[in-house]
Each structure stands twice: as structure tokens, then as C-alpha cells.
Amino acid sequence: MEEWKYTLINGAIATTGAVLVGCLALYGVLKQARKAQEGAAQQALALLQQVDRSALATRDQARWELRRGTYAETLTSCHRYLRAAREAGDLLFDQYDEDGEIIGSFNDEAQGRALGETFDLLLAQVNVLKLEGPSEALEPTISRLSDTAQLLYSTLYVWSGLVHDGRQSNYGSEYQGLLRALEETRDELLEKMYLVLHQ
Numbered sequence: 001m002e003e004w005k006y007t008l009i010n011g012a013i014a015t016t017g018a019v020l021v022g023c024l025a026l027y028g029v030l031k032q033a034r035k036a037q038e039g040a041a042q043q044a045l046a047l048l049q050q051v052d053r054s055a056l057a058t059r060d061q062a063r064w065e066l067r068r069g070t071y072a073e074t075l076t077s078c079h080r081y082l083r084a085a086r087e088a089g090d091l092l093f094d095q096y097d098e099d100g101e102i103i104g105s106f107n108d109e110a111q112g113r114a115l116g117e118t119f120d121l122l123l124a125q126v127n128v129l130k131l132e133g134p135s136e137a138l139e140p141t142i143s144r145l146s147d148t149a150q151l152l153y154s155t156l157y158v159w160s161g162l163v164h165d166g167r168q169s170n171y172g173s174e175y176q177g178l179l180r181a182l183e184e185t186r187d188e189l190l191e192k193m194y195l196v197l198h199q
């Protein structure tokens with residue numbers, strides 16, 4: 001065989017080998033690229049999951065803080081109402097002498113206004129609390145708190161009118177019972193709120 005044929009065959013074999021090596025190298029590069037792409041996709045997915053968990057944690061923390069704020073405002077409103085109710089009750093009790101007789105007329109306009117304002121604030125806060133919930137944990141106690149506060153307000157209003165008119169009544173003992181019931185309901189609500197916040 002002539003030399004140029006050997007050179008041509010050698011060139012063809014070398015070219016085929018170079019093409020084969022190039023194909024294998026390309027296959028290897030594509031395989032590495034696919035693995036890198038899969039790895040990048042997994043890292044991106046892990047990062048998105050971490051961002052999602054972080055966003056959920058931030059949302060849960062913000063919700064917890066909002067709920068805690070609502071609970072604190074409700075308890076503050078209840079405390080102010082109880083204080084105003086005690087002041088109004090003390091004023092009414094001061095209108096009796098040692099024998100239980102009414103000793104004269106009085107002006108309870110300021111205490112009545114303070115009691116009415118704190119009562120309205122408490123009822124507004126109770127409505128916010130109903131929205132905040134959770135209703136399954138708090139609803140019976142919220143309703144009892146609202147009902148007792150309304151009864152206490154009505155009792156003080158009627159008792160004040162009777163004392164102002166100089167008429168005897170046993171609203172004083174009813175007032176004291178309702179005041180205790182409201183304090184107990186507030187304490188029960190506080191315990192339930194604590195459990196909701198720290199469960």
C-alpha cells in the first residue's frame with residue numbers, strides 16, 4: 001500500500017479518535033452540567049423552603065404579638081372598668097350612715113360618666129377580643145365577662161338612682177357579688193389567654 005494511503009488512514013483514525021474523545025468529553029461536560037443544574041435546583045428549593053419557613057415564623061410571631069396586645073388591652077379595659085365600678089360603689093356606700101340609713105343627696109355625675117366611658121371601652125374591647133379569638137378557648141368566658149359587666153353597670157345605675165332618691169335597697173350586696181363575679185371571670189379569662197399564648 002502506498003504511503004499516502006497509510007497517512008490518510010492514520011489521519012482518519014486520529015480524527016475519529018479525536019471526534020470520539022470530543023464526544024466523550026462533551027458527554028462528560030453535559031453530565032456534569034446536569035448534575036450542577038440539579039444541585040443548583042435543590043439548593044434553590046432548599047433556599048425557598050427556608051424563606052418560606054422564615055416567612056411563616058415571622059407571620060406567626062406577628063400574629064402572636066397582635067393577639068398578646070389585644071389580650072393586654074382587654075385586661076386593661078377590664079381593670080379600668082373595675083376601678084370605676086369600685087369608685088362608684090364606694091361613693092354609694094359612703095351615702096349610708098352606720099345604721100344603714102341614707103344620709104343625704106350627692107352628685108355622682110363624674111363617677112357615672114367615668115363608669116359609662118370605661119364600660120363602653122370594655123364592651124368595645126370585648127368585641128375585638130371575640131374577633132381575635134380563638135373562640136373555642138375563650139368564647140364562654142368572654143360572654144360571661146360581658147354579661148357580668150352589663151349587670152354590674154345596670155345594678156350601679158339603679159342603685160345610684162335609689163340612693164339619690166333616698167330610697168333603701170339591697171343593691172349594695174348585689175353590687176358586691178357582681179363585682180366579685182366580674183373579678184373572678186377576669187381572672188379566668190387571664191388564665192385562658194395565657195394558655196392560648198403559651199401553648
